[in-house]
Amino acid sequence: MHENIIIINCGSQFTQLIARRLREMKVHSVILNWDINASEVLKLAPKGIIISGGPDSVNEPDAINIDPQILNAGCPVLGICYGMQLLTKLTGGQVSSGNAPEYGVTRITKQADSLLLGKTAPEEFNALMSHGDNVSRLPEGFIITSKTGSGVIASIENAAKKFFGLQFHPEVIHTEHGEKIIHNFAFDICRCSGDWDLTDWVNSTVNDIRERVKASKVVCGLSGGVDSSVSAVLVNRAIGQNLYCVFVNHGLMRLNEPEAVIESYKKLGLNVIYVDASERFLEALKGVTDPEKKRHIIGHLFIDVFEEEAKKIQGTEFLLQGTIYPDVIESGSKKGAALIKSHHNVGGLPEKMNLKLLEPLRDLFKDEVRKLGKIIDMPESIINRQPFPGPGLAVRCLGEITKARLDTLRAADAIFRSELQKANLYQDIWQAFCVLLPVKSVGVMGDSRTYNEVIALRAINSQDAMTAEFTRIDYDVLDKIAKRICNEVPCINRIVLDITSKPPATIEWE
Numbered sequence: 026m027h028e029n030i031i032i033i034n035c036g037s038q039f040t041q042l043i044a045r046r047l048r049e050m051k052v053h054s055v056i057l058n059w060d061i062n063a064s065e066v067l068k069l070a071p072k073g074i075i076i077s078g079g080p081d082s083v084n085e086p087d088a089i090n091i092d093p094q095i096l097n098a099g100c101p102v103l104g105i106c107y108g109m110q111l112l113t114k115l116t117g118g119q120v121s122s123g124n125a126p127e128y129g130v131t132r133i134t135k136q137a138d139s140l141l142l143g144k145t146a147p148e149e150f151n152a153l154m155s156h157g158d159n160v161s162r163l164p165e166g167f168i169i170t171s172k173t174g175s176g177v178i179a180s181i182e183n184a185a186k187k188f189f190g191l192q193f194h195p196e197v198i199h200t201e202h203g204e205k206i207i208h209n210f211a212f213d214i215c216r217c218s219g220d221w222d223l224t225d226w227v228n229s230t231v232n233d234i235r236e237r238v239k240a241s242k243v244v245c246g247l248s249g250g251v252d253s254s255v256s257a258v259l260v261n262r263a264i265g266q267n268l269y270c271v272f273v274n275h276g277l278m279r280l281n282e283p284e285a286v287i288e289s290y291k292k293l294g295l296n297v298i299y300v301d302a303s304e305r306f307l308e309a310l311k312g313v314t315d316p317e318k319k320r321h322i323i324g325h326l327f328i329d330v331f332e333e334e335a336k337k338i339q340g341t342e343f344l345l346q347g348t349i350y351p352d353v354i355e356s357g358s359k360k361g362a363a364l365i366k367s368h369h370n371v372g373g374l375p376e377k378m379n380l381k382l383l384e385p386l387r388d389l390f391k392d393e394v395r396k397l398g399k400i401i402d403m404p405e406s407i408i409n410r411q412p413f414p415g416p417g418l419a420v421r422c423l424g425e426i427t428k429a430r431l432d433t434l435r436a437a438d439a440i441f442r443s444e445l446q447k448a449n450l451y452q453d454i455w456q457a458f459c460v461l462l463p464v465k466s467v468g469v470m471g472d473s474r475t476y477n478e479v480i481a482l483r484a485i486n487s488q489d490a491m492t493a494e495f496t497r498i499d500y501d502v503l504d505k506i507a508k509r510i511c512n513e514v515p516c517i518n519r520i521v522l523d524i525t526s527k528p529p530a531t532i533e534w535e
């Protein structure tokens with residue numbers, strides 16, 4: 026068994042980020058819900074316990090509380106934010122509500138030597154705070170090790186008992202020195218040795234899938250994207266040909282993409298069912314120009330086609346999805362948020378088809394999925410594929426969607442991407458693509474007047490697609506791209522460059 030740090034989740038949006046930081050340090054962690062019994066925690070022989078943040082206030086009558094016996098587990102305990110307040114309350118200190126709330130990056134000043142902050146901790150550093158309550162009286166045996174500019178207690182510790190509290194969040198990148206603090210806790214205080222890595226994750230996940238699925242069948246929709254591909258290869262390792270991968274060609278993919286994607290899936294040994302539904306999609310989209318209508322038509326038809334195929338496979342019990350952690354947070358936090366675009370996925374399917382969900386990547390972040398892809402020997406072409414929207418070129422072919430217009434867009438898009446590759450720029454861009462606009466413009470070719478369509482070039486850089494900056498591409502490269510598109514793609518006589526960031530624009534045009 027690997028060394029474990031137990032993370033008790035009190036409802037913070039950052040809990041998975043704590044686990045992620047520990048994974049980066051090769052330390053295995055287990056996230057347990059706050060209502061877990063101390064006896065269950067002890068069974069896992071933890072090297073340390075972290076109590077996460079959470080939205081409650083410890084002074085409210087129904088606030089989340091943990092089994093106090095957990096503090097007697099005989100290992101170091103670190104409380105973060107709400108976790109620190111809970112630790113304070115359970116060990117006899119006092120927490121005050123609402124008199125000095127702090128949200129955002131705050132300056133922290135060291136007050137004393139600290140095992141947790143470490144010998145190398147700077148005297149002052151920035152840290153992310155997000156709290157309404159604060160510790161107002163220390164429990165016995167604790168000292169204050171740092172404070173904020175407004176005098177709020179930022180960290181406390183009881184070195185004898187190995188109890189530690191941080192009012193700020195060490196797990197987020199906005200906290201300077203945060204990674205070092207978690208490292209100090211795991212290695213110097215809990216004495217972990219770093220005996221775990223992502224390869225162990227692959228092995229244990231493959232075993233878990235095998236045990237859960239047994240001899241039944243699993244179906245999944247493959248799109249060529251990183252997340253769905255990596256999850257399919259993992260499940261294929263566990264249950265082989267009992268995983269049925271349905272690839273629906275909706276006719277809205279890029280140039281030669283369906284063929285290339287199918288080819289690489291076959292090389293990976295996946296059991297792929299190819300469905301060419303392009304004519305059905307084109308027919309359903311005939312005459313439709315409204316972006317939301319396009320999205321709805323594609324989303325619903327995709328589910329219909331997928332369901333028809335999946336029903337042909339007898340004995341299917343599971344639906345595999347490539348959900349990753351940011352998808353989980355987004356769907357949680359989006360409650361009540363304004364609808365910007367209806368994203369296309371197979372969300373309604375599990376209930377409709379009475380299938381159980383399999384989501385092996387649910388706890389991981391995108392870059393971890395890419396690392397995992399490398400560990401399981403997936404080709405670079407899949408691992409580093411730029412994000413591509415579910416509705417495909419439909420949201421980049423503005424106005425009416427016809428086969429001819431899609432072919433024009435495909436040809437221009439292939440030139441744009443290949444020139445970026447030649448200029449060695451493509452791999453550093455988050456997304457680069459062409460958009461076919463619903464306007465015509467006058468031009469001149471040879472001695473004749475032309476009245477043709479317009480292509481917009483869109484290239485952006487981003488960390489998580491929530492915000493984006495347009496990519497500054499060299500003018501000479503742009504010139505080459507524009508010339509090639511106008512010369513080689515019939516019907517195009519004008520190229521424009523999209524220089525808006527997100528916000529106010531979105532990455533896709535529809």
Ligand code: XMP
Pocket residue numbers: 366367368369370412413414415416456490491527530531532533534
């Ligand atoms: P926007 O255009 O909203 O896009 O700024 C953010 C990111 O999401 C991708 N995108 C989609 N991905 N299904 C997807 O799986 C969709 O329906 C969809 N629409 C947009 C977009 O390419 C960008 O990476």
